[in-house]
Amino acid sequence: MDRRVRDDDEVIVSPTKLFRSEAGTLLVSGFIFSMDILNHLSARRFRELDDLLAFVSIYDDTRRTSAYRSMLRECADTIRGGICVEGGCGLGLFAADMARLGAQKVYAVEQNPILASLARARFDRLPKNISSRIELVELPLQRFRPPVHVNVLVHEFYGQLLYDEDLRVLDHLKFRPDHVLPDGGELRAGVLSSHVYQDKIVTPEAIGKLDGVLVSGLFEGEPGDLRKPVLRWKFGRGLSEVKHDFRREKGDLVCLGLVVTNKGKQVCRAGQSSNWSYVWTKRAGNEMGFRFRKGEPGMGMECRFVWKR
Ligand SMILES: C[S@@+](CC[C@H](N)C(=O)[O-])C[C@H]1O[C@@H](n2cnc3c(N)ncnc32)[C@H](O)[C@@H]1O
Numbered sequence: 001m002d003r004r005v006r007d008d009d010e011v012i013v014s015p016t017k018l019f020r021s022e023a024g025t026l027l028v029s030g031f032i033f034s035m036d037i038l039n040h041l042s043a044r045r046f047r048e049l050d051d052l053l054a055f056v057s058i059y060d061d062t063r064r065t066s067a068y069r070s071m072l073r074e075c076a077d078t079i080r081g082g083i084c085v086e087g088g089c090g091l092g093l094f095a096a097d098m099a100r101l102g103a104q105k106v107y108a109v110e111q112n113p114i115l116a117s118l119a120r121a122r123f124d125r126l127p128k129n130i131s132s133r134i135e136l137v138e139l140p141l142q143r144f145r146p147p148v149h150v151n152v153l154v155h156e157f158y159g160q161l162l163y164d165e166d167l168r169v170l171d172h173l174k175f176r177p178d179h180v181l182p183d184g185g186e187l188r189a190g191v192l193s194s195h196v197y198q199d200k201i202v203t204p205e206a207i208g209k210l211d212g213v214l215v216s217g218l219f220e221g222e223p224g225d226l227r228k229p230v231l232r233w234k235f236g237r238g239l240s241e242v243k244h245d246f247r248r249e250k251g252d253l254v255c256l257g258l259v260v261t262n263k264g265k266q267v268c269r270a271g272q273s274s275n276w277s278y279v280w281t282k283r284a285g286n287e288m289g290f291r292f293r294k295g296e297p298g299m300g301m302e303c304r305f306v307w308k309r
Helices: 043-060 062-074 093-100 113-125 167-172 204-208
Strands: 002-005 011-014 024-028 031-035 083-087 105-109 134-137 152-155 179-181 184-192 228-234 238-241 253-262 265-269 279-282 288-294 301-307
Touching (some): 043 062, 043 113, 062 265, 093 134, 093 152, 113 134, 228 288
Parallel strands (some): 105 134
Antiparallel strands (some): 002 011, 024 031, 184 253, 228 238, 253 279, 288 301
């Protein structure tokens, strides 16, 4: 539930779906409007269009785009003359960037047919010397067998809980790139007091109902330093839980935030990049446990969360 408070008494409560895999969101003058499909469609058409709405909204997040562009520029020497892949290319911004940076060939791989056709149309509008080096491949990345060795794979498969979108795909590739950009990520936690967030609606009783529930975008603002990693993903090593203990931490609320890393350095993170919201839950123990398993087709990974009491 997304709550925007205009003044003391006027509270807008809307069942906003902030998960990118469920619906698109649009930020206009500080208010988030969700984009929901309201009429009946076949299940397949619904999924394709729902994904389209979810993923086009990432382009509102200019900080994410510029952080990725800086990362690509930093790796220009590796990209120049190389065989590159953008896995899950969406509209193909980074595939085009790699061609501009001098890649010999870029495979832009996208499984959603609508996004693939939009990317193809965008590539066709690029100058010939760029577009001639980009090939759109309409396939799930895990089924893509490139005809030649791949030097660089760029992706953005991060979910708000790190592994709840498509990172798993990178652990099941049919090829072994020399470099994966970005190559890592963490989900970091901070314990804090709910005191500052309490009002007439968000009472301690209401917060108590969130025991065992992870809610994205529940509160606005910076929650302070999220210092404790609880999950880590590294290309080639996969996902691991990070041992942590909140026993010395004071507070009844836990905030989680994604940090995208490359070679151990932060690329972008929740809060700074509007694409990933902070995730909140009532603190009900000293150690968190996460399990991920494949969800419905096209729905990314499903997260099971428990407090290890
Ligand atoms: C978060 S968007 C990133 C788009 C683009 N790479 C960017 O960073 O601007 C993820 C994209 O990956 C696509 N995708 C998700 N899983 C995929 C898979 N297994 N194979 C190919 N594409 C996938 C989605 O349809 C979506 O377009």
